[in-house]
Amino acid sequence: MTDVAALDALSTPVAWTGADGCIVGANSAFGRWLGVGARRLPGLPLAALEADGTRLATWLEAPGDEAIRLRRLAFAFPGQLQRFADAALSPRDGGGWWLEAHPVDEFPGEDPVQALPLAVAAALKGLAHELRNPLAGVKGAAQLLARRAERRLDNDEERELTALICSEVDRLAALLDRLLSPAPPRPHSPLNIHAVLERVLRLAESDAGWAVRLVRDYDPSLPEVDGDEDRLVQAAWNLVRNAIEAGAANVTLRTRVEHGARIGEVAHALVLRLEIVDDGRGVPEEVAEQVFLPLVSGRAEGTGLGLALAQQVAREHRGSLAFRSRPGHTVFTLLLPLPTEAPEHG
Numbered sequence: 001m002t003d004v005a006a007l008d009a010l011s012t013p014v015a016w017t018g019a020d021g022c023i024v025g026a027n028s029a030f031g032r033w034l035g036v037g038a039r040r041l042p043g044l045p046l047a048a049l050e051a052d053g054t055r056l057a058t059w060l061e062a063p064g065d066e067a068i069r070l071r072r073l074a075f076a077f078p079g080q081l082q083r084f085a086d087a088a089l090s091p092r093d094g095g096g097w098w099l100e101a102h103p104v105d106e107f108p109g110e111d112p113v114q115a116l117p118l119a120v121a122a123a124l125k126g127l128a129h130e131l132r133n134p135l136a137g138v139k140g141a142a143q144l145l146a147r148r149a150e151r152r153l154d155n156d157e158e159r160e161l162t163a164l165i166c167s168e169v170d171r172l173a174a175l176l177d178r179l180l181s182p183a184p185p186r187p188h189s190p191l192n193i194h195a196v197l198e199r200v201l202r203l204a205e206s207d208a209g210w211a212v213r214l215v216r217d218y219d220p221s222l223p224e225v226d227g228d229e230d231r232l233v234q235a236a237w238n239l240v241r242n243a244i245e246a247g248a249a250n251v252t253l254r255t256r257v258e259h260g261a262r263i264g265e266v267a268h269a270l271v272l273r274l275e276i277v278d279d280g281r282g283v284p285e286e287v288a289e290q291v292f293l294p295l296v297s298g299r300a301e302g303t304g305l306g307l308a309l310a311q312q313v314a315r316e317h318r319g320s321l322a323f324r325s326r327p328g329h330t331v332f333t334l335l336l337p338l339p340t341e342a343p344e345h346g
Contacts, residue, residue, distance in 0.1 A: 007027040008027045010027055013026075013027065013029045013032075013033040013034075013100070014026065014098065014101075015027075015030045015099045015101075016092060016096060016098050016099065017060075017096040017099070019094075019095030019096050021046055021060045021096075022046070023041045023044050023045075025038075025042060026041045026042075033083060033101060033103060034080060035077060035081065035083075046099060047060055048316055049075045049076065049077065051074040051075060051076035051315075052074035052082070053073075053264070054265060054315075055070055055073065056070060056073060056087065057264070057266065058264060058265040058266055059089060060089075060097065061266055067088070067089060068088075069086060069087070069088050070086070070089065071086050072084055072086060072104060073086070073087050075101065078312075083101075085101035086101075086102045087100070087101055087102075088100040088102065138169055145158070161206070164202060164206065186228050188228055190224040190225070190226055190339075191225060191226075191229050192224055193274065194222070194255065196232045197216075197218075197274075200240055200253070201214050201240075203237055203240075204237075204244065207244065211244075212249060212250070213250045213251070214253070215250060217254040219256050219257060221257065222255055222272065223257075223270070223338055223339065225317075225336055226317075227336070228313075228316070228317075231313045231316060232313065235309065236253075236276070236310075236334075238306035238309060239306075239310055239332045239334075240253070242332075243280055244280075246282070247280045247281050248278035248279050250278065251276065251278045252275075252276075252277040254273075254275040255274050256273045257270060257271070257273070257338070258270070258273050258335075261335065263335050264320060266318075268337045268340075269338075269340050270337070270338035271336065271337055271338060272335065272336045273335055274336070275332070275333050275334075276331070277329075277330070277331050278329075278330050279328050279329060279330075280328075280330060281327055282326055282327045282328065282329070283323065283325040288325070291323070292321070307321075310332075310334075314334055314336070317337075318336075318337055319335050320335045322335075
């Protein structure tokens with residue numbers, strides 16, 4: 001069926017992609033099911049809607065022209081709740097895929113923690129709204145300090161700190177906007193992952209001062225990675241902050257290139273391995289299996305959202321996030337695919 005008007009009349013959610021795997025169109029039912037307008041979907045990679053796992057991404061990247069049915073996939077538009085569906089994929093003439101989503105129970109009795117409760121989502125939106133005013137006040141104060149610093153000549157550190165405050169307020173405001181009115185992810189562009197990590201380290205230095213030793217262990221041969229700089233800063237900062245809050249005295253940020261590595265079920269010629277290593281208390285055994293789920297935290301004062309968000313950012317970049325931990329040695333590993341045209345490294 002290729003008649004868009006006919007597709008729009010269906011109650012079954014349907015979307016279709018081009019040969020690059022990005023959504024070309026979707027019927028109204030698909031937008032309603034995800035909780036967004038269908039016009040906001042074109043250009044978004046279909047695989048980015050898979051909220052848990054890489055089964056959809058794996059199939060979309062595999063060569064072949066066979067139809068397939070993937071049972072019980074978790075879908076989510078960024079900032080919206082998860083929806084569960086059995087997905088029917090079939091090839092389109094000329095390249096690309098048709099996707100029919102057949103919704104299933106979003107809160108299965110055997111696994112209720114997989115979906116964020118509606119009450120919590122509503123509370124988060126309310127919190128986001130209430131935080132706007134104090135954030136505006138913080139930014140106004142920082143801008144005033146910056147103007148005063150500009151009138152002095154020996155104030156490089158003050159200017160740097162006030163600029164950091166302003167940039168972080170802007171990033172928090174963007175996060176709040178995303179909670180209140182979700183927008184499609186920004187297109188990815190080439191970036192230097194070490195520039196991302198330097199921003200994170202500056203935040204860590206401002207947060208922890210001299211209480212934590214921050215170590216750079218960078219691979220200088222790394223090519224650029226395609227991504228969203230602000231989202232990667234957010235993910236890496238969440239990981240480093242978790243290490244600091246776990247009582248770490250030393251935190252190491254390590255980057256390496258891997259050849260012929262796998263992310264999930266997909267093999268990549270080049271992969272960036274980013275490791276955050278710390279000597280803190282480690283991940284408690286009682287939460288280790290659920291640590292990436294929203295609202296799960298090993299600390300009484302923790303929100304349980306930092307690691308869930310970091311994992312979401314990894315998925316947005318077709319990557320993965322995993323960890324290994326024991327008291328005194330915890331390693332969170334972020335794997336991201338690197339462009340295949342990148343030069344070989346010795």
